[in-house]
Amino acid sequence: MEGGRPTRLTPDDTAVAGGRLRNAGLRATRPRQTVLALLDGWAGHHAVDDLSAALVDLGHRFPRQSVYNVLDDLVRVGLALPADTGPGRALYERAGDWHHHFVCLDCGAVMDVPCAIGDKPCLDAAVPGAEIDEAQVIFRGRCADCADRGPADA
Amino acid sequence: MEGGRPTRLTPDDTAVAGGRLRNAGLRATRPRQTVLALLDGWAGHHAVDDLSAALVDLGHRFPRQSVYNVLDDLVRVGLALPADTGPGRALYERAGDWHHHFVCLDCGAVMDVPCAIGDKPCLDAAVPGAEIDEAQVIFRGRCADCADRGPADA
DNA sequence: CTCGTTCCTTTGACTCCGTCCAATCAACCC
DNA sequence: GGGTTGATTGGACGGAGTCAAAGGAACGAG
Numbered sequence: 001m002e003g004g005r006p007t008r009l010t011p012d013d014t015a016v017a018g019g020r021l022r023n024a025g026l027r028a029t030r031p032r033q034t035v036l037a038l039l040d041g042w043a044g045h046h047a048v049d050d051l052s053a054a055l056v057d058l059g060h061r062f063p064r065q066s067v068y069n070v071l072d073d074l075v076r077v078g079l080a081l082p083a084d085t086g087p088g089r090a091l092y093e094r095a096g097d098w099h100h101h102f103v104c105l106d107c108g109a110v111m112d113v114p115c116a117i118g119d120k121p122c123l124d125a126a127v128p129g130a131e132i133d134e135a136q137v138i139f140r141g142r143c144a145d146c147a148d149r150g151p152a153d154a
Numbered sequence: 155m156e157g158g159r160p161t162r163l164t165p166d167d168t169a170v171a172g173g174r175l176r177n178a179g180l181r182a183t184r185p186r187q188t189v190l191a192l193l194d195g196w197a198g199h200h201a202v203d204d205l206s207a208a209l210v211d212l213g214h215r216f217p218r219q220s221v222y223n224v225l226d227d228l229v230r231v232g233l234a235l236p237a238d239t240g241p242g243r244a245l246y247e248r249a250g251d252w253h254h255h256f257v258c259l260d261c262g263a264v265m266d267v268p269c270a271i272g273d274k275p276c277l278d279a280a281v282p283g284a285e286i287d288e289a290q291v292i293f294r295g296r297c298a299d300c301a302d303r304g305p306a307d308a
Numbered sequence: 309c310t311c312g313t314t315c316c317t318t319t320g321a322c323t324c325c326g327t328c329c330a331a332t333c334a335a336c337c338c
Numbered sequence: 339g340g341g342t343t344g345a346t347t348g349g350a351c352g353g354a355g356t357c358a359a360a361g362g363a364a365c366g367a368g
Contacts, residue, residue, distance in 0.1 A: 003158050005364075023362085026268045027334090029334070029345060031345085031346070047325095062347090063348065065326090065346080066346055067346075068326070069161075070345095070346095072276070073345095074307060082241070085293060086241075087236070087240075087241060087242065088241065089324085089325060102281045102327085104284075107170045111281065121293070121295075123291060125254070125291075126266065127256045127267060127297070128298060129301060130256060130258075130293070130295055130298050131296045132161070132295040133294050134293070134294050135199050135292070136291070136292045137277060137289055137290070137292075138238060138289070138292070139275070139277075139281065139286050139289050140288050140290065141285045141286060141288070141336085142285045143281070144283025147283060181314095181316070181363090181365070182313070182364075183317075183364070184317095185317070200353080200356095202355085203353090217317080218354090219317085219318070219321095219355090220316090221354085223316075223317075
């Protein structure tokens with residue numbers, strides 16, 4: 001799997017992240033650069049706590065609130081995406097093609113599902129008068145690993 | 155809208171609910187009968203706290219945990235549905251036709267969106283080896299009321 | 309009807325995620 | 339290199355959901 005959790009962030013990484021931030025109209029502060037660089041090098045879906053822990057491992061300790069602030073900003077300008085997987089703690093992922101998510105009911109794994117359309121909104125709904133921005137699909141079931149392990153046990 | 159919050163629960167209501175519980179393989183305990191009767195007579199999507207408050211108004215005070223337990227059981231046997239609307243507090247609704255949800259980004263209103271198929275899974279996904287039980291769609295945008303109130307203000 | 313087993317309910321405290329607020333500090337513009 | 343604007347920080351708060359243990363109720367058998 002490409003994009004495993006980065007083991008270090010080079011000055012280049014943060015510099016690139018800074019440019020992208022400024023391009024998006026955001027100030028290139030250290031927390032933002034760091035979080036964005038981390039997210040860019042780390043595929044998958046990550047809870048705020050996981051991101052915080054990863055940052056600590058990389059030598060950057062930020063308060064919880066800073067991570068929340070940064071993620072809110074990144075989502076607002078489209079540099080990060082909130083990964084909809086239903087109730088529970090929020091997950092974030094780096095920006096990319098519009099896609100959906102499959103959630104395993106057994107092990108909780110989350111994986112991307114390519115969207116047939118690739119842009120949003122990719123489905124239409126019969127809601128009179130409403131403006132639909134996006135249609136997010138959550139597939140639920142049992143992933144290949146769990147399906148192999150047994151018909152329906154715990 | 156039919157099915158506004160019930161103002162009372164008759165002995166008949168709870169008796170009927172008891173029968174449905176036993177049919178589903180559950181013991182017909184008082185909390186279960188009461189919650190199920192309330193849910194059946196109350197269309198829409200309700201948070202656990204809202205249900206608790208409604209129960210108090212009806213003269214039934216149950217601990218939070220009892221409501222959680224009952225809802226878990228009802229969902230497990232298919233007498234209630236968790237209404238997927240993304241991160242945040244969990245919403246529940248009475249069982250019925252399989253459908254999706256539209257969430258207004260401005261006012262937070264949740265409304266049902268009929269599913270074209272009406273059964274699950276209503277969409278397919280390219281997840282090799284996985285068993286897909288359901289595909290839940292969350293539409294996001296601005297509801298008719300909010301769209302009328304202004305182009306894109308707060 | 310009564311007993312007994314099994315399952316459910318209840319109680320309280322606890323954990324975790326996310327938010328609010330005020331004060332300090334840094335980034336960008338000139 | 340200052341000044342202004344905006345972001346970061348830290349502590350405290352609230353709310354949703356969970357865990358474990360003890361008491362109580364529902365159903366079936368006798």
